[in-house]
Amino acid sequence: MTRVAVVDYGAGNLVSIEQALTAAGADVVMASGPAAFAGADALVVPGVGAAGPAMSRLRRRGLEAPIRAWIADDRPLLGICLGLQLLFEASDEDGTETLGVLPGRTVRLREAPRLPHIGWNQVERRRAHPLFDGIDEAADFYFVHSFAAEPGPSADGLTLAETTHGAPFVSAVARGPLVGVQFHPERSGRDGLRLLANFVQLARSAATPTTGAMRAPAVAG
Secondary structure (H helix, E strand, C coil): CCEEEEEEECCCCCCHHHHHHCCCEEEEEEECCCHHHHHCCEEEECCCCCHHHHHHHHCCCCHHHHHHHHHHCCCCCCCHHHHHHHCCCCCCCCCCCCCCCCCCEEEECCCCCCHHHHEEEECCCCCHHHCCCCCCCCEEEEEECCCEEEEECCCCCEEEEEEEEEEEEEEEEEEEEEEEECCCCCCCHHHHHHHHHHHHHHHHHHHHHCCCCCCCCCCCC
């Protein structure tokens, strides 16, 4: 079974994420320290709240450098909501420098009719990717946020999907085995479970290389 370590730094709905990943076929371990990364096939970095307190908690628990090293080793990682935003260089929310593994920064949603952006909204793909295998084009996912990542000029090909709330914003990114989503798949019903199952399959494929295209996993229900 594919082991997925969920980074526990006090900034995410860990119960829902654990349940959803387990339903998606993962063996889930909560990682409140870097020792829990041992034996994992993939990391999930969840998150709600602001970047500054989140980065402080990551540093206090000794998790910042191991996450950077994991990404540098080209190992599978999924960032969710704030966990996606932390992958970029900085956040306009509080001026915090974040992990800096992707070019760009987190900015307030532009031209938004209201903030925060809460509820279901369409995720429109800009290119094909196995993370969305078995999911209809422009499917709805659940969002709760006021800020979103804005990739920098050197981030060609990084954007995987966009969503419109006022102006369009980036709602999914992918670079090799590193993926991130601004929405909450653990709160997005069957399509969210499918996306998590696809990520688990990506991690399984990375752990045990095979020939041929990736087959979309079956999802019960």
